[in-house]
Amino acid sequence: MELSSILLKIIDQLDGERTIYAGYHLLRGKRSGQTLQDVEYYGLKPYFHIIPNCSKEIYDEAVNKLCQAHLIYFAADSFAHTTEKGKMEAQAIAEPQFNGWNYRGRELLFFSRLSLIVQAASHLKAGEPSFMPIQKNVEVQSFVKEFARSYSLKDPVFASTLKEELLHCMEKSGMTEEQKFILIHRLSGYRLTGWTWDQLSEQLQYPVANVRLLYIESLHRILKVIEASKDMALLPKIAENIKVTSYLTESANKTKQLFEMGLPMTAIAGRRKLKMSTIEDHFVEMAINDQKFPLTQFVSEAEAQAVVDKVRQIGTKRLRILKDQFPALSYFQLRLILGARTGGERS
Amino acid sequence: MNLKAILQEKFGFEQFRPGQEAVIRDVLDGQDTIAILPTGMGKSLCYQFPAALMDGTTLIISPLVALMEDQVAIMKKNGEKRVAALNSFLSYQEKQQVLRNLPAYKFIFISPEMLVQKKIMQAFKRIQLSLIVIDEAHCISQWGFDFRPDYLRIGEVFHEHERPPILALTATANQKVVEDIHHYLKLSNPIIHRQSVDRPNISYSFVKVDREDEKLEWLKNHVKRTVGPGIIYVASRKKADEIASLLQMLDISIASYHAGKEQEDRAFIQEQFINGELQWICSTNAFGMGIHKDNIRQVIHAHIPQTMAGYIQEVGRAGRDGEQSAATLLFTPEDEGRTRFIMQEDLPTETEIRHYNHLLAENASPTEAAQLAGISETSMRIIEYYRERMVVDAVIQQINALIQEKETQLQKIIRFVHTRVCIRKEILAFFDERQQALQAVCCSNCHSLDDTWLAKTAEDSGKQALNWRERLALLL
Structure with missing residues (x-):
């Protein structure tokens, strides 16, 4: 799994309507109005926040690779397009099973919990109750402390149940043997320490970035299996509250609360000491994420329908073009309509 | 009091290590104490032991968050649960939780920048402190190798007549540094315990090569043939990665x-x-503090270290089990310039300080001003400390004196690596000690350094890749 092929899929889906760095912000999970809209409009939720620490260098390297292979090009408008060859290739790449929108980095929290529980159980099984925790994060440590109150980690049945559940989930998730290798080698136990990214990369002969992508995808796969299952005792507990429940940014959430109290937008901006444009971004975020968003408080149903029809007809969601078609509507109104009515599938 | 019986009962040790008992007695007597004990000689027992016999809380001031976390984890691992750490890595809630339960803790580790906060100080006033420990106390001295400006403020926090005794601990301090510890911590007639820095079971070698790439050849050859576990210290992150991956290609177990x-x-x-x-770690000086491994056989420096004190600390990680161990220093004549650059890149120039000062006068915050003037965060804290006490010209003088001092330190270590007399003797002289007895296995400048014991007899076992099923079965 390579960054460049994931990027090719993203660029293909962005359909020549965004600059090259839209993909960068998407992969890093930038919570700005623009990126959050793109995620929805172009059906890119799976890729959101899957490489939070992606560097410009690594990203540019992937971009160059695609350019040199003539899979993408930049048009005069500086937007990134896929070539015919690129389109074909993008379609040919197997759909990775990322679910970034739902986890946003919290999949790592899940694995940290699992890692500390395995480390503890492994040491207890070996009759060694004290060890240096690999996980230093206090939040993880207190979760596991709490967890250990409900489950007896030193009970041999615990270890074997956890092992069975892991085996079951890995099998059912459809992940590759390599991904299983990576997951199991990131765990530590009694006299068996986890492997670093460098060591995994050396062993598998892939660059570190690819190993990480495989790792993240395998976590998304395994979490999906855990969430769907009904008959497991331990893993669902360890995965508790990992899936994001509020899709709004914290700030947008505050705006939403004030809105629900009946304050108009200008009053919210005043109360929160924020620019009007920021409040507008929050409303667009709400339109995207909240099924019950009262769109018709801002535009008429007829206007909304007209915009949706136009989008289908001319096949673009680009604001400037739509603005030419609907001069009576503001950019803000257009963004609300696009957000509420033309997004991909909702989570 | 029969301290040995307590040692056995509470800590499970038969014997004190050299120097521990005397320090513990003075602390128990309520004396301010400065203890200079070589790395790995059990500094932490010097406060854990008295604390076990005292009511109230022991406060330990520690310079590095990572080190602090490590100390806390080890104490918890050893069964002492009444221990907490206060540092800037805690979230607001976590900090509040510790502060609310303050009296419940027997040991509290704290970073100096946290200690000087008013709220924290007030919280400490409400509990009974039985002992204050300053760990890595040499950090208080600008003449030390690891100066931390926040340490200077510790002395201002506690008032001489209202505080419990202070125990200042360090592995390395010459006379000048001891004077600084005494002065800045405002200790009253401290008793000074100094254990010799000499580590008889460590042999010292200097290897001079002409060019940088010869170092690599030497390392390849040497590490392939000799025993680990070992640490190779290098000057930069890039070098650490480079050397580790080259040695790895020779099937050496290294990261x-x-x-x-x-x-x-x-x-x-x-x-x-x-x-x-x-078997091997190739690292910058970030590795080592808080590493508890007794059987390190070799410490190799692949560059000229910045200071003697730093060098001795790093070397001292070898052979804590008392078995024969080797310290090797590999250098080229070009190292001098490189090391000087690393030492001084962090300190601000006069122009930068004046620019910084000017920005402050225009109401920039210190952080903003430091960024605009291109001053590092450490430098900013050093400047801020002096600025509160003197005018800008005096600050510049102070910083220049620091740069000068660093250069002096560097010159000392350069002279050291070129010495033709006994290396051990030179080390001891640096710490104002005289050599007591000659070692059989001494150094590359003494006759016939026998290092045949270093030869590797079996290949490293290294990491075996298990298949994941086997590994999972072993884990759970």
Whole structure:
């Protein structure tokens, strides 16, 4: 799994309507109005926040690779397009099973919990109750402390149940043997320490970035299996509250609360000491994420329908073009309509 | 009081290590104490032991968050649960939780910048403190190798007549540094305990090569043929990665370690090394503090270290089990310039300080001003400390004196690596000690340094890749 092929899929889906760095912000999970809209409009939720620490260098390297292979090009408008060859290739790449929108980095929290529980159980099984925790994060440590109150980690049945559940989930998730290798080698136990990214990369002969992508995808796969299952005792507990429940940014959430109290937008901006444009971004975020968003408080149903029809007809969601078609509507109104009515599938 | 009986009962040791008992007695007598004990000689017992016999809380001021976390983890591992750490890595809630339960803790570790906060100080006033420990106390001295400006403020926080005794601990301090510890901590007639820095079971070698790439050849050859576990210290992160991957190609079990790696990977490497799953570590000076591994056989420096004191600390990580161990220093004549650059890149120039001062006068915050003037965060804190006490010209003088001092330190170590007399003797002289007895296995300047014992007899076991099923079965 390579960054460049994931990027090719993203660029293909962005359909020549965004600059090259839209993909960068998407992969890093930038919570700005623009990126959050793109995620929805172009059906890119799976890729959101899957490489939070992606560097410009690594990203540019992937971009160059695609350019040199003539899979993408930049048009005069500086937007990134896929070539015919690129389109074909993008379609040919197997759909990775990322679910970034739902986890946003919290999949790592899940694995940290699992890692500390395995480390503890492994040491207890070996009759060694004290060890240096690999996980230093206090939040993880207190979760596991709490967890250990409900489950007896030193009970041999615990270890074997956890092992069975892991085996079951890995099998059912459809992940590759390599991904299983990576997951199991990131765990530590009694006299068996986890492997670093460098060591995994050396062993598998892939660059570190690819190993990480495989790792993240395998976590998304395994979490999906855990969430769907009904008959497991331990893993669902360890995965508790990992899936994001509020899709709004914290700030947008505050705006939403004030809105629900009946304050108009200008009053919210005043109360929160924020620019009007920021409040507008929050409303667009709400339109995207909240099924019950009262769109018709801002535009008429007829206007909304007209915009949706136009989008289908001319096949673009680009604001400037739509603005030419609907001069009576503001950019803000257009963004609300696009957000509420033309997004991909909702989570 | 029969301290030995208590030692056995509460800590499970038969014997004190050299120097421990005398320090513990003075602390129990309520004396301010400065203890200079070589690395690995059990400094932490010097406060854990008295604390066990005293009511109230022991406060330990520690310079590095990572070190602090490590100390806390070890104490918890050893069964002492009444221990907490206060540092800037805690969230607001976590901090509040510790502060609310303050009297419940027997040991509280705290960073100096946290200690000087008013709220924290007030919280400490409400509990009974029985002992204040300053760990790595040499950090208080600008003449020390690891100056931390926040340490200077510790002395201002506690008032002489209202505070419990202070125990200042360090592994390395010459006379000048001891004077600074005494002065800045405002100790009253402290009793000074000094254990010799000499480590008889460590042999010292200097290897001079002409060019940088010869170092690599030497390392390849040497590490392939000699025993681990060992640490190779290098000057930069890039070098650490480079050398580790080149040696790895020779099937040497090695990994690089530096602050640029993510936390979990650092923990893995540290743990693999301690467990013997990894034979060698190639690292910057970020590796070592708080590493508890007794059987390190070799410490190799692949560059000229910045200071003697730093060098001795790093070397002192070898052979804590008392078995024969080797310290090797590999250098080229060009190292001098490189080391000087690293030492001084962090300190601000006069122009930068004036620019910074000017920005402050225009109401920039210190952080903003430092950024605009291109001053590092450490330098900013040093400047801020002096600025509160003197005018800008005097600050510049102070900083220049610091730069001068660093240069002096560097010259000392340069002279040291070129010495033709006994290396051990030179080390001891640096710490104002005289050599007591000659070692059979001494140094490359003494006759016939016998290092045949270093030869590797079996190949490293190294990491075996298990298939994942086997590994999972072993884990759970």
